[in-house]
Amino acid sequence: xxxxxxxxxxxxxxxxxxxxxxxxxxxxxxxxxxxxxxxxxxxxxxxxxxxxxxxxxxxxxxxxxxxxxxxxxxxxxxxxxxxxxxxxxxxxxxxxxxxxxx
Numbered sequence: 296x297x298x299x300x301x302x303x304x305x306x307x308x309x310x311x312x313x314x315x316x317x318x319x320x321x322x323x324x325x326x327x328x329x330x331x332x333x334x335x336x337x338x339x340x341x342x343x344x345x346x347x348x349x350x351x352x353x354x355x356x357x358x359x360x361x362x363x364x365x366x367x368x369x370x371x372x373x374x375x376x377x378x379x380x381x382x383x384x385x386x387x388x389x390x391x392x393x394x395x396x397x
Contacts (some may be wrong), residue, residue: 355382
């Protein structure tokens with residue numbers, strides 16, 4: 296892709312240096328890919344051991360994440376959760392109708 300510029304003299308070591316460098320670069324890329332794959336597997340294993348799936352049923356008490364900020368309210372002092380509330384209906388496994396107690 297990038298040819299060697301022509302020079303007035305020929306160095307017999309350039310060809311061997313280029314082939315050695317090319318092999319070293321390919322070996323470094325292979326080692327980096329191997330390290331990346333093993334690191335990804337370890338990170339996924341660590342995440343999967345801590346991740347838990349919650350299965351809610353109608354009547355369970357839950358808290359609702361309350362992220363929208365209202366104008367004039369300080370977000371630092373506001374609780375990030377509303378509740379407790381109760382599950383009224385399961386629309387999908389991840390979407391449910393909640394009734395807040397207050």
